[in-house]
Amino acid sequence: MTRVRIFLCGEDDFAGRLALLFALYHRHSYAGCKPAITDALMGMTALMADYLGTERSQHIRRNLVDLISVAELVYGGGSPIMEEIAIYGNYDLNSKKDLARELAGIKKD
Numbered sequence: 001m002t003r004v005r006i007f008l009c010g011e012d013d014f015a016g017r018l019a020l021l022f023a024l025y026h027r028h029s030y031a032g033c034k035p036a037i038t039d040a041l042m043g044m045t046a047l048m049a050d051y052l053g054t055e056r057s058q059h060i061r062r063n064l065v066d067l068i069s070v071a072e073l074v075y076g077g078g079s080p081i082m083e084e085i086a087i088y089g090n091y092d093l094n095s096k097k098d099l100a101r102e103l104a105g106i107k108k109d
Helices: 014-051 059-089 092-106
Strands: none
Touching: 014 059
């Protein structure tokens, strides 16, 4: 392999920061992308329920409300958390992750 293709050869001082920056940008894009995909899924689900005549069924309405709640939680909670990381460099997110899991109804194993 040529040395041109070696990434961070002996420059491990920057590896941790690089990994954290990747996580920052990945989470930020997730916080914007996931709600949009969920909106499309909700629209398709509502349209299908309308075609089938089941739009008034309680289980369908409950599931749509759950999807709306999670999408808004991800969008509303994800963007400010990523902004805090970018501005203050705060990478200890365990309490925020636990809060987001609790609000999303995800059980911690």
